[in-house]
Amino acid sequence: MTSELFSPLPLRSGQVLRNRIAKAAMEENMAADGQLPGGELIGLYRRWAEGGAGLLITGNVMVHAEALTGPAGVVLDEAAPLEPFAEWAKAGKAGGGAIWMQINHPGRQIGSDMPGVVWGPSAVGVDLGKHSSRFGRPVAMTARQIEETVTRYAVTAQRAEQAGFDGVEVHAAHGYLLSQFLSPLVNQRTDQWGGSLENRARMLLDVVRAVRAAVSPSFAVAVKLNSADFQRGGFDADDARQVIEMLAPLGVDLVELSGGSYESPAMSGRAADARTQAREAYFLDLAKDLVGTSPLPLMLTGGITRRETAERVLDSGVAVIGMGTALAVTPDLPARWRTGREADRQLRPVTWSDKALASAAGMAQVRHQMRRIARGSRPTPGTHPAVALVAERRRQRRALRRYRAWLGTTRSAA
Numbered sequence: 001m002t003s004e005l006f007s008p009l010p011l012r013s014g015q016v017l018r019n020r021i022a023k024a025a026m027e028e029n030m031a032a033d034g035q036l037p038g039g040e041l042i043g044l045y046r047r048w049a050e051g052g053a054g055l056l057i058t059g060n061v062m063v064h065a066e067a068l069t070g071p072a073g074v075v076l077d078e079a080a081p082l083e084p085f086a087e088w089a090k091a092g093k094a095g096g097g098a099i100w101m102q103i104n105h106p107g108r109q110i111g112s113d114m115p116g117v118v119w120g121p122s123a124v125g126v127d128l129g130k131h132s133s134r135f136g137r138p139v140a141m142t143a144r145q146i147e148e149t150v151t152r153y154a155v156t157a158q159r160a161e162q163a164g165f166d167g168v169e170v171h172a173a174h175g176y177l178l179s180q181f182l183s184p185l186v187n188q189r190t191d192q193w194g195g196s197l198e199n200r201a202r203m204l205l206d207v208v209r210a211v212r213a214a215v216s217p218s219f220a221v222a223v224k225l226n227s228a229d230f231q232r233g234g235f236d237a238d239d240a241r242q243v244i245e246m247l248a249p250l251g252v253d254l255v256e257l258s259g260g261s262y263e264s265p266a267m268s269g270r271a272a273d274a275r276t277q278a279r280e281a282y283f284l285d286l287a288k289d290l291v292g293t294s295p296l297p298l299m300l301t302g303g304i305t306r307r308e309t310a311e312r313v314l315d316s317g318v319a320v321i322g323m324g325t326a327l328a329v330t331p332d333l334p335a336r337w338r339t340g341r342e343a344d345r346q347l348r349p350v351t352w353s354d355k356a357l358a359s360a361a362g363m364a365q366v367r368h369q370m371r372r373i374a375r376g377s378r379p380t381p382g383t384h385p386a387v388a389l390v391a392e393r394r395r396q397r398r399a400l401r402r403y404r405a406w407l408g409t410t411r412s413a414a
Contacts, residue, residue, distance in 0.1 A: 004314050005307070005321070006338060009054070009297070011253040013220045015166060018097055019054035020314060021334045024256070024301040024322035025102040025169065025224070027069060027363070028059040028370055029399070034406060035065070035075040037088040044374035045088060048327060049095035052334030055320070056092045057222075057256075060104035060171050061160075063152040065410060066116035069106045069176075072399035076101070076156045079410070082163045089164035100167035100220060101160040103153055103211075107177030108138035108186070113400060115407055119145065120180050121187040121194065121203075131356045146193065146203060149177070154210035157221075167220025170207055173258045178204045179226060182243065185234050201243050205250065212251040222254040222299075223247055227286040237286050241293055248295040256299040256322060257290065259283050284313060291317035305346065307337045328369040329381045347381045361385035364392035 009017040032038025048056055062068050062075045076085060092099030108120035112135055120138035128134065141149070157168045172178035180186040181203045187194050193202050204223070212221050227240050244255055287300045300313050301322030310321045326333055330343040347365055352358040365388045369379040 003311065005310055009319055011220055011297070012251065013167070013253050014218050015098065015220045015253070017054040017320070019052075019334070020320050021053045021310070021337075022055040022057060022299060022301075022320050022322045023048050023051075023053045023327050024299075024324040025057045025059050025171070026324045026328065026366060026370070027073075029070045029072040029367060029396070030371070030374070031072045031074045031399075032084075033402065034080075035062075035068075035073065035403065036080065036084040037074055038084065040371070040374045041074070042087050042091045043376070044370055045099070046091040046094050047331050047373050047376075049092050049097060049099075051327065051332040052095070052336075052338060053327070054097050054334075056097060056099045057169050057322075058088075058092070058099070058101050060102045060176075061156065063103055063105050063156040064117075064149065065407065067106055067110060067119065068114065068116065068403070069104070069109065070111070070399070071114065071396060071403040076103075076159055077152065078155050078159070080159070082159060085160070085163035085165075093164075093166070098166040098220070100169050100222060101156075101165045102169040102171050102224065103156045103160070104171035105149055105152070105177040107180045108135065109175055110136050112136045115404055119177070121189055124186050124188060126175075128356045140189070143191075150203065150206045150210050153207045154214040157211040157219075158214040161215045161219050167222060167253070168211060168215075169222040169224055169256065170204070170211060171224050172204050173224045173226040173256075178207065179235070182226075182239070183235050197239055197242055198246075201246055204243070205246055208247060208250045208252060217251075220253045221251060222256060223252055224256040224258060227257045227259045227283045227290065237289055240286075241290055244290065244294050244296055252296055254299055254320065255294070255296050256301055256320075257283055257287050258301050259286070284316065287313075287318055288316050306342060310337070325366055328366045328373070329379050331373050331379075345379070345381045348383065348385065350385045352385075357389075358385075361389040364388040367392060
């Protein structure tokens with residue numbers, strides 16, 4: 001049976017994806033000592049590489065050692081050794097597909113118990129109601145800090161290419177730093193980085209230019225962008241359309257559409273906007289609006305678990321379908337689709353009324369499955385979300401102690 005799903009996709013850079021199925025980024029929080037990829041992470045990507053996807057996109061790799069989304073995050077900066085990253089890239093290409101590194105700075109979305117810095121475009125904290133104290137209070141970035149952060153993205157991209165990755169994806173979604181600059185709710189600056197959409201997009205565009213200049217023409221550069229923030233007065237679909245047009249002349253290969261942030265976690269199907277909760281392909285309605293005007297190929301991620309849904313997404317004009325949770329439960333799902341089979345298990349749903357806690361529990365469930373896959377074990381999607389969340393928090397506490405010690409050592413050595 002022929003299918004557009006399994007047709008190749010040529011990109012601007014000259015790179016050709018072998019099919020239209022991508023493993024989307026999921027934050028693994030599985031760094032080994034030194035905030036480096038280790039055996040567990042490498043084993044996980046080798047398993048995914050053998051599962052038939054045309055593209056694997058890593059979980060977010062941090063460009064700044066003092067700004068991590070979690071204490072077990074991977075850091076690739078100018079001081080990191082490249083050998084572990086080369087092993088990671090090799091594992092990700094073991095099945096014949098491509099592997100791109102997602103590169104990111106969390107900005108204000110950093111835990112209040114984390115050492116380091118908490119930066120944002122403005123001193124506007126994360127509003128999670130009773131859970132707001134989980135995040136640190138941000139300080140507004142200076143012009144110099146913005147410029148140095150742009151350079152950090154370029155350094156990480158250049159080193160990713162040196163390690164053997166096929167491309168990078170610049171993370172400008174889910175409420176992280178570049179998404180914060182895009183948001184009129186978070187970005188309250190009155191200088192060249194604030195106010196109009198052109199100004200709010202300035203840092204993202206500067207990052208993309210710097211990355212493109214730092215890597216070879218054949219190295220892929222993608223951007224992950226919210227189709228909407230799902231917050232009243234926030235970044236919306238029309239903003240996304242305009243930003244995609246701004247990115248088009250800069251040598252971008254692909255734009256991945258997602259949505260939401262910690263404040264409105266649409267990426268886990270629990271957005272404030274009820275349209276995303278009703279079915280698979282959470283953001284398809286918004287993507288359809290963008291496909292018609294986009295000068296760049298689009299990838300859609302969010303809730304896709306069945307081949308029928310994937311085919312429907314492609315029929316809408318989207319070029320690549322991205323899956324996260326589905327591949328944490330069934331790592332060989334693309335290969336199954338090729339032979340007419342579907343996943344035989346689904347992740348246990350989290351039905352808690354507390355959106356922030358439910359989102360955290362859902363992510364803990366996914367990470368529990370990823371660790372099992374990394375060890376060569378069978379996923380256990382029926383694991384209770386409360387059990388997964390408690391275990392995750394224990395691991396996070398241990399990782400935080402290691403990260404504090406590592407960061408203290410690197411600071412004193414610097």
